[in-house]
Amino acid sequence: xxxxxxxxxxxxxDVAALLPKRHQDEWTVSSAVRKEHPxxxxxxxxxxxxxxxxxxxxxxxxxxxAPAPAADTSLxxxxxxxxxxxxxALRSLLPRIDHDIIRLSPPRQRQHxxxxxxxxxxxxxxxxxxxxxxxxxxxxxxLSWQCGDASVNFTLRGTSATGSVTFRGSLxxxxxxxxxxxxxxxxxxxVRTSPLRGxxxxxxxxxxxxxxxxxxxxDGLVQFADADGGPLRGWVMPRDINGPTGPTTxxxxxxxxxxxxxxxxxxxxxx
Numbered sequence: 242x243x244x245x246x247x248x249x250x251x252x253x254x255d256v257a258a259l260l261p262k263r264h265q266d267e268w269t270v271s272s273a274v275r276k277e278h279p280x281x282x283x284x285x286x287x288x289x290x291x292x293x294x295x296x297x298x299x300x301x302x303x304x305x306x307a308p309a310p311a312a313d314t315s316l317x318x319x320x321x322x323x324x325x326x327x328x329x330a331l332r333s334l335l336p337r338i339d340h341d342i343i344r345l346s347p348p349r350q351r352q353h354x355x356x357x358x359x360x361x362x363x364x365x366x367x368x369x370x371x372x373x374x375x376x377x378x379x380x381x382x383x384l385s386w387q388c389g390d391a392s393v394n395f396t397l398r399g400t401s402a403t404g405s406v407t408f409r410g411s412l413x414x415x416x417x418x419x420x421x422x423x424x425x426x427x428x429x430x431x432v433r434t435s436p437l438r439g440x441x442x443x444x445x446x447x448x449x450x451x452x453x454x455x456x457x458x459x460d461g462l463v464q465f466a467d468a469d470g471g472p473l474r475g476w477v478m479p480r481d482i483n484g485p486t487g488p489t490t491x492x493x494x495x496x497x498x499x500x501x502x503x504x505x506x507x508x509x510x511x512x
Contacts, residue, residue, distance in 0.1 A: 246272060246284075252303065253284035253295045255323035260330065261505035263288055263360065291338045293330070297321060305330055307338050314338070316469040319427070328424055333471025336500030339402035354397045357404075357501045358382060361395060364505055370512040388511050389414045395504060403472050404504070406496040412443055413488030415477065416450050421507035422475065422496055423454040423465065442486025443479035472498030 250270060257268035266288055273285040273294055283296045293307035298317075303326050306315040314337045318329045343353050358374065362384055365372045372386040383396030383404075391410020398405075408418055444457035455465040461482035467473040475496040484490065 249284045249295060249297045252297060252321055252323060252326065253286055256295065256327045256330065257286055259323060259327035259506070260286075260288070260335075261364075261502055263291070263502070263505075290342055291335065293334060293338065295326070305334050307334055316471075318469075322425075325425055329469050331500065331503040331506055332422070332424070332467050332473050333469040335502045336403045336472055336498065339500060339502075343400055343402050351400075353402075354382060354400070357397060358384060358395075360501060361504055361508070364508050365512055368508060368512045386512060388418060391415070391418065393418075393511060395499070403498045403500050406494075406499055406504075408492075408494040408496075410492070411488060412446065412479075412486070412490040412492050415492050415494055416447070418511050419447075419451065419475075419477075419494070421510050422473065422499065422503070423451050424468065426451075426453050441479060441482035442484075443477070443482070443490060443492055446486060447477055467498070472500075473503075474498055 250272065253270045257270050260268050262268070268286055268288045271285050271287070273283045283294045285292060285294055293305055296304040296306065298304060301320060303318045303321050304315060305318065305326070308314075314334065316329060316333055318326050362372055362374070365384070365386060370386050372384040374382070374384055376382050377396075379398065381396050381398040383394055385392065385394045387393070388408075389410065391408055391414045394405075394407045396405050396407075406422075408415060410418075440457045440459055441461035444461045444463050447463045448455055448457050451465075454468075455463050455477075457463045461479055463477035465475050473496065475494065477492060477494045479486075480491045480493070
């Protein structure tokens with residue numbers, strides 16, 4: 242498969258359209274020449290200080306690369322579906338870029354945290370959802386809001402570029418809630434896991450909904466992690482592993498390593 246600059250630019254434009262605006266700035270797309278591979282087409286996506294390169298490979302996959310102070314951060318996405326590429330950028334690449342920006346500007350580290358929360362709060366209000374801000378003694382600041390029958394918290398601690406999400410509500414609401422944080426299903430024949438015997442009805446149901454992305458153990462704990470090596474991790478636990486299972490079954494869930502871009506993209510689903 243031979244890639245062309247036009248194909249790379251077209252994919253980058255589709256990906257940029259799926260990434261949230263930050264500080265009201267649209268993502269821009271421009272051609273880029275790499276010194277090590279001047280003949281291989283690449284495209285630059287930029288939003289303020291944040292930028293990365295998108296490269297279509299001859300094998301039909303997509304490589305995303307962001308320059309960092311020590312070494313390039315790079316990941317490869319199978320295929321070139323815009324939603325899959327944008328999802329990998331949201332879950333894995335952009336949090337690493339934000340981490341470098343915060344690390345290199347110590348005087349503004351607390352300002353970054355407050356700015357991130359303000360962006361999320363503003364988007365929630367645009368969606369008609371009221372959030373309550375809270376501060377804790379351990380240098381944690383957060384927002385809480387309702388998602389259907391569930392209570393949701395998002396917290397940022399210290400100088401971290403990513404936050405933690407907690408969910409308490411029904412299983413039916415959780416199944417919709419989790420979708421933005423997980424990669425899209427890769428298609429028939431590419432499912433990686435099946436539930437263990439005795440893991441409980443909640444675990445079986447969550448694994449059935451996301452068999453490509455989550456795993457369950459015999460204690461009913463469902464876990465997932467970013468397949469591209471990013472900071473995202475999560476878990477789901479029922480209140481009663483042996484209790485009846487249905488849409489209203491109470492469950493708890495936690496997600497750590499969620500970047501602000503991912504949260505902004507997820508809010509229409511989780512607010």
